Amino acid sequence: MLSDRILGAVCLLLAVSMAWAAQSYVAEISYEPVGPRAFPMLLAALLAAGGLWLVFKPAAEGQARYAQVPLKLVALTLGTVFVYAFAFETLGFPLATALMAVPVGMAFGGRPLKCLAAGVVLGVGCFFMFDRLLDVVLPAGLLAPLLGAL
Numbered sequence: 001m002l003s004d005r006i007l008g009a010v011c012l013l014l015a016v017s018m019a020w021a022a023q024s025y026v027a028e029i030s031y032e033p034v035g036p037r038a039f040p041m042l043l044a045a046l047l048a049a050g051g052l053w054l055v056f057k058p059a060a061e062g063q064a065r066y067a068q069v070p071l072k073l074v075a076l077t078l079g080t081v082f083v084y085a086f087a088f089e090t091l092g093f094p095l096a097t098a099l100m101a102v103p104v105g106m107a108f109g110g111r112p113l114k115c116l117a118a119g120v121v122l123g124v125g126c127f128f129m130f131d132r133l134l135d136v137v138l139p140a141g142l143l144a145p146l147l148g149a150l
């Protein structure tokens with residue numbers, strides 16, 4: 001479908017811009033084995049792979065036409081990701097991720113409380129996985145006093 005291909009092209013453009021922006025990410029002091037650009041580069045690669053799949057996937061013959069995602073939901077999701085990128089440092093990874101999960105989850109048909117609960121688990125769980133297990137420093141933001149005590 002044409003809307004899938006347009007979304008794929010937008011994903012590819014975002015992936016290229018993410019990768020280009022991440023090239024300048026350097027740590028002043030090398031304290032991590034992978035450095036600060038590894039995570040955004042990985043996300044850009046995954047976004048590019050998904051975008052390429054959407055652009056070049058074969059047309060499904062003989063299958064029932066599936067419901068198209070309204071452009072309004074795509075715009076909401078894209079806007080939420082941009083707000084997430086700007087609020088990431090101030091709010092911190094766990095809180096920004098939890099808040100981002102609500103509108104994105106609802107765009108995919110989730111209920112608000114379930115989306116918030118999943119976002120809290122995702123945000124806090126990934127924070128501890130990256131920060132404590134993998135030694136990749138993520139901003140704790142407003143929850144720093146609480147997360148530091150754990």
